[in-house]
Amino acid sequence: MASVTLENVAKIYPGDVYGVRDFDLEISDGEFLVLVGPSGCGKSTTLRMVAGLETISAGTLKIGDRVVNDVHPRDRDIAMVFQNYALYPHMTVFDNMAFALKMRKTPKSEIKERVAWAASLLGLEPLLARKPKALSGGQRQRVALGRAIVRKPAVFLFDEPLSNLDAKLRVETRAEIKRLHRQLGTTTIYVTHDQEEAMTLGDRVCVMCDGLQRQCAPPLEIYRNPADRFVAGFLGMPSMNFLQGELQQLDGQVWFASSDARLRLDGASSEWLAGEVNRPIVAGIRPESFQIHESDSVADGKSIAATVQVVEPLGSQMDVYLVLKSGARIVCRVSAASMTEGKLVSLLIDPAEIHLFEPSSAEDPYGRSLRSAEGELV
Ligand SMILES: Nc1ncnc2c1ncn2[C@@H]1O[C@H](COP(=O)(O)OP(=O)(O)OP(=O)(O)O)[C@@H](O)[C@H]1O
Numbered sequence: 001m002a003s004v005t006l007e008n009v010a011k012i013y014p015g016d017v018y019g020v021r022d023f024d025l026e027i028s029d030g031e032f033l034v035l036v037g038p039s040g041c042g043k044s045t046t047l048r049m050v051a052g053l054e055t056i057s058a059g060t061l062k063i064g065d066r067v068v069n070d071v072h073p074r075d076r077d078i079a080m081v082f083q084n085y086a087l088y089p090h091m092t093v094f095d096n097m098a099f100a101l102k103m104r105k106t107p108k109s110e111i112k113e114r115v116a117w118a119a120s121l122l123g124l125e126p127l128l129a130r131k132p133k134a135l136s137g138g139q140r141q142r143v144a145l146g147r148a149i150v151r152k153p154a155v156f157l158f159d160e161p162l163s164n165l166d167a168k169l170r171v172e173t174r175a176e177i178k179r180l181h182r183q184l185g186t187t188t189i190y191v192t193h194d195q196e197e198a199m200t201l202g203d204r205v206c207v208m209c210d211g212l213q214r215q216c217a218p219p220l221e222i223y224r225n226p227a228d229r230f231v232a233g234f235l236g237m238p239s240m241n242f243l244q245g246e247l248q249q250l251d252g253q254v255w256f257a258s259s260d261a262r263l264r265l266d267g268a269s270s271e272w273l274a275g276e277v278n279r280p281i282v283a284g285i286r287p288e289s290f291q292i293h294e295s296d297s298v299a300d301g302k303s304i305a306a307t308v309q310v311v312e313p314l315g316s317q318m319d320v321y322l323v324l325k326s327g328a329r330i331v332c333r334v335s336a337a338s339m340t341e342g343k344l345v346s347l348l349i350d351p352a353e354i355h356l357f358e359p360s361s362a363e364d365p366y367g368r369s370l371r372s373a374e375g376e377l378v
Pocket residue numbers: 013014017018019020037038039040041042043044045046193
């Protein structure tokens with residue numbers, strides 16, 4: 001096993017296209033690090049640079065203490081799992097799993113032993129004599145995992161390994177990958193655009209946008225204290241609601257005020273923001289931070305009036321889509337209850353659940369949070 005370190009790494013493609021810029025990241029020995037972000041943000045480029053499938057335009061990449069910028073992929077002691085499985089169709093499952101070891105001239109008895117070990121870890125024993133076309137998508141991906149495991153590499157690299165599986169299988173294979181990591185403890189870098197996968201798998205999650213790292217922290221920390229509006233909107237399902245408004249001060253209290261509502265901010269925010277009033281601000285409220293009351297009376301400072309538009313039942317919970325006076329739309333995730341579409345309701349909000357962000361500007365396009373990653377006001 002080994003750590004992986006990226007120091008000021010950049011990738012510039014022909015035509016001055018920046019794939020990744022100013023990338024600093026240290027992945028500890030045994031850590032499960034997830035790179036997540038929208039299409040084109042630079043996740044695959046980062047992973048491919050670690051794998052050696054892409055050259056590095058600037059910076060230093062280390063695996064353990066060794067600088068590997070110019071080391072051939074074969075000599076990096078990594079194993080990569082791709083979304084399309086990349087199995088050899090004419091070989092059996094056994095031969096697919098044994099292939100890399102044969103290439104390395106591993107003794108036959110050791111190959112047998114290692115394939116048997118990986119097959120037992122993944123429940124592949126009954127399938128060893130089959131060819132890939134006689135396997136389901138999930139089984140093929142398990143073989144791809146097995147092929148990576150038999151090599152006992154220092155680092156596993158996963159590039160969207162679950163995207164070709166259906167929803168149920170995706171969840172099952174995700175759990176399998178987590179279990180394998182617990183069991184083997186191998187340093188892992190895992191790329192996905194799926195925020196749920198990122199939250200459930202990562203010891204730490206690195207959120208990327210436009211080739212840059214926006215925030216890298218344990219999943220719950222990112223969820224509780226997103227560094228900016230981009231991160232806040234990207235993680236969480238449904239996405240955080242954003243309301244444009246102004247900071248105002250009244251009766252020694254600081255308020256978030258918009259044409260839809262006046263919301264009292266919590267004590268700490270109030271004290272800190274007292275000098276900052278009468279300026280535009282964005283309030284972010286997660287869908288699960290609301291309580292819906294079927295009443296048209298609104299408690300000043302604590303709630304917003306809204307009209308229910310659509311109700312989507314999800315079993316024990318439901319998503320309720322609402323429209324505010326200004327026409328702004330909001331989504332709430334609440335416990336399932338009867339809810340009438342078209343009805344005027346009141347949305348109750350705990351002041352501690354209101355996130356505050358800078359409005360987007362040329363200098364700050366992502367809308368920095370007014371709290372630090374540790375939750376302190378900044
Ligand atoms: N071979 C290439 N030549 C030129 N530009 C490239 C090349 N590969 C990637 N890019 C560009 O680099 C940026 C990052 O691409 P990358 O594939 O790393 O993103 P990604 O986050 O993995 O996206 P996706 O989730 O769609 O795979 C994008 O703007 C992309 O167009």
